[in-house]
Amino acid sequence: QPHFAAGADIKGFQAAYDSGSEERLASSLVEAVWILDRLEKPTIAAxxxxxxxxxxxLAMGADFRFLAEDARVGQPEIKLGLIPGAGGTQRLQRLVGFQKAKDIVYTGRQLSAEExxxxxxxxxxxPADSVLDEAMKAAAEWALGPTRALTAAKQALAEGNNLPLSDAMEIEAQAFGESFWxxxxxxxxxxxxxxxxxxxxGH
Incomplete structure (x- = not known):
């Protein structure tokens, strides 16, 4: 059975101990997730x-996560005496809330698709045999839709997410004005x- 990504190559961690530097372990993944997060178009992790x-x-860097019924997700780093290093403590709490994120990170347990x-x-x-097709279907609908409006919506949502409401409303108003014409x-x-x-x- 194919897996989305079962995690890092733990054996590679020994090289970091030998070199005395852990920076490269997470830096490339952090960069990849940021690139995914900042894409102008809507993204889906199947x-x-x-x-x-x-x-x-990596999946949390996408706009949406479509899971197969038999998928298992989690942040098991705590079981290695580590913590997540590429957004697992930060993006997770923004998606599921602070308390639930603590549960997932502190226990390192795996969650079912239903949970x-x-x-x-x-x-x-x-179902596992259709999750990729469903993701492609949704992506195709967006690709044929008003792509400039989708980009504006994504940017407004992202930029206003952690701002005071009055500031976020200004961002929305500007994006609306630009999309109107x-x-x-x-x-x-x-x-x-x-x-x-x-x-x-798309114009």
Whole structure:
């Protein structure tokens, strides 16, 4: 059975002890997750099998997580005497809340797809043989949609997430104003009035 990512190569940790530096262990993964997180387009992690440790951290960098019914996720670093190093203590609490994140990180336990869905760590759960197809279907719908509006929405959500409401509303207002004058917005409004499907162009 394929796995999304079962975590780091623990044997490689010994080299870090020998060299006296742990920075390279997490730095490349941290960078990869940031790149994924900052992509302008919506992203989906389609998770089969295990997504543990760095695997879950990578999945949390995506906008959405679609899990197979038999998927298992978790942050097991505590069982090695370590803590997550690529966002597992920070992105996790933003998704599931502070108290639930403590439970997951402190225990290092694995969560089922059903539990992940219930606490907001997963967005949807599908049979294992269809999770990738469902992710591709959702991605295709976005690709054919108003991509500039999707980009603006993603940026407004991200930038306003940790700001005071008044500041976040200013970001939203600016993004709305910019999206209002796009060709896609004009097409969407016209299609609604004319009672037809919109033909978005990404402009």
């Amino acid at each position: 998770v089969h099998g295990y997504a543990l440790g760095g695997g879950l951290e 992940a869905l219930a606490i907001g760590l997963a967005d949807r759960v599908f 796009t060709q896609d917005a004009r097409e969407g409004v016209a299609a609604f009035i004319e009672k037809r499907a919109a033909n978005f162009s």
